Amino acid sequence: MKISVVGTGYVGLVSGTCFAETGVNVACVDIDQKKIDNLNNGIIPIYEPGLEDIYKKNVEKGRLEFTTNLAESIKDADSVFIAVGTPPDEDGSADLKYVLGVAREIGKSMDHYLVVVTKSTVPVGTSMKVKQAISEELEKRGENIPFDVASNPEFLKEGSAVADFLKPDRIVIGTESKQAQKVMKRLYKPFLLNGHPILFMDITSSEMTKYAANSMLATKISFINDIANLCEIVGADVDNVRKGIGSDARIGNKFIYPGTGYGGSCFPKDVQALIRTADEHNYSLEILKAVESVNYRQKEVLFTKLNKRFNGDLKGKKFAMWGLAFKPKTDDMREAPSLVIIERLLNAGASVVAYDPVAMEEANRILGDKISYAKDEYEALIDADALILVTEWSEFRLPNFRVLEKLLNNKIIFDGRNIYDPEELEELGFEYYAIGRSKN
Numbered sequence: 001m002k003i004s005v006v007g008t009g010y011v012g013l014v015s016g017t018c019f020a021e022t023g024v025n026v027a028c029v030d031i032d033q034k035k036i037d038n039l040n041n042g043i044i045p046i047y048e049p050g051l052e053d054i055y056k057k058n059v060e061k062g063r064l065e066f067t068t069n070l071a072e073s074i075k076d077a078d079s080v081f082i083a084v085g086t087p088p089d090e091d092g093s094a095d096l097k098y099v100l101g102v103a104r105e106i107g108k109s110m111d112h113y114l115v116v117v118t119k120s121t122v123p124v125g126t127s128m129k130v131k132q133a134i135s136e137e138l139e140k141r142g143e144n145i146p147f148d149v150a151s152n153p154e155f156l157k158e159g160s161a162v163a164d165f166l167k168p169d170r171i172v173i174g175t176e177s178k179q180a181q182k183v184m185k186r187l188y189k190p191f192l193l194n195g196h197p198i199l200f201m202d203i204t205s206s207e208m209t210k211y212a213a214n215s216m217l218a219t220k221i222s223f224i225n226d227i228a229n230l231c232e233i234v235g236a237d238v239d240n241v242r243k244g245i246g247s248d249a250r251i252g253n254k255f256i257y258p259g260t261g262y263g264g265s266c267f268p269k270d271v272q273a274l275i276r277t278a279d280e281h282n283y284s285l286e287i288l289k290a291v292e293s294v295n296y297r298q299k300e301v302l303f304t305k306l307n308k309r310f311n312g313d314l315k316g317k318k319f320a321m322w323g324l325a326f327k328p329k330t331d332d333m334r335e336a337p338s339l340v341i342i343e344r345l346l347n348a349g350a351s352v353v354a355y356d357p358v359a360m361e362e363a364n365r366i367l368g369d370k371i372s373y374a375k376d377e378y379e380a381l382i383d384a385d386a387l388i389l390v391t392e393w394s395e396f397r398l399p400n401f402r403v404l405e406k407l408l409n410n411k412i413i414f415d416g417r418n419i420y421d422p423e424e425l426e427e428l429g430f431e432y433y434a435i436g437r438s439k440n
């Protein structure tokens, strides 16, 4: 089989590479010439565990290629996947200009039957807009080439994107066409040998499924953060509460870890976009509105604790920050809580020395010399007034506290992910502030 994947970001690059791994010939397309040049020269633009190996292998085998030429990429293809970005528009709704722009390009150049699959996260009704855009372009050309559209939302997680794509919990396909179903079944069969299902449904439900899934996950995070804040007030420990509720199979123990709020390229924009969709239909999604406002508040929690500890006098103080990415195992910093904390600290006249195992380059691109970058986690601590842990990379879990003690000006830790043991730190003489744990 042969496919084209348009958009070579986290989703497009991982999807294209993983499809190639099953023997499919894949052309990955992007408008960013530099990205394509890099990919043609062995340079991968993102960090994603396991990606480099299968990328190299499939390029060598001649099954994976990179181009800016969309028209060329869809010649002889069975299917084309649209995996470009859908950033929030000014009013929070998903901006569809990239998706519909690609649909028009497809309509301008397709010359045989194609299944056009929307993999980007798009609001209800978008696949029909994709269909219309292609039809309009074909009409302009006076052509009547058959095609089908399908919605195929992607559920991979940054940080484990390759593993998630190769062994998905489920594949969701929305399409009205039997022929499109057949093509999708064939393409996805190799990924479903683990027994997990391919769920065919109508397009509207498929588009809605992706937003409902991300909104549910964001809801779990805001829920536990809200409970964590109350735990602190009443003197409970949210980690005990989390274990207490998570052992109930109806609740489950995943995604109920308190922290500094959700970030990344998906949850914030998808929650916002679903609220907008509901608003446009004169329905108010009250729960999601609360999820969003709890999250805004949560991104401030660590700074508020720190500001209180230093009596509102942060001018001239220096803070070490461990972790910049919005979560471990990724270099993605979109909507990362670290950015909010850094902004508050800088506005208060403090300085920040940060270390992140993979997101330093990305941080430098966004923040430049507003902060300093350390070569390792210990260097960041030298003469700092406190350590702020924002991203729970595994290498931060068991640091040498004796070294911390020597390097820091004060034995103070603000732990935004509750990864340290309060009793151990108390015994070692550290002042320890965490999220939703008593004694904070």
Ligand SMILES: NC(=O)c1ccc[n+]([C@@H]2O[C@H](COP(=O)([O-])OP(=O)(O)OC[C@H]3O[C@@H](n4cnc5c(N)ncnc54)[C@H](O)[C@@H]3O)[C@@H](O)[C@H]2O)c1
Pocket: 006, 007, 008, 009, 010, 011, 012, 029, 030, 031, 032, 035, 083, 084, 085, 086, 098, 101, 102, 119, 120, 121, 122, 154, 155, 156, 157, 158, 265, 266
């Ligand atoms: N990142 C995730 O974890 C994730 C997970 C599931 C779904 N999604 C969704 O998938 C979509 C893509 O997300 P991403 O994180 O991969 O985005 P990204 O920003 O990493 O990549 C998007 C790519 O599309 C390219 N592009 C834009 N317009 C183009 C055009 N006309 N032709 C060709 N290429 C074009 C950009 O240059 C960029 O390389 C979004 O809708 C997102 O919500 C993302």
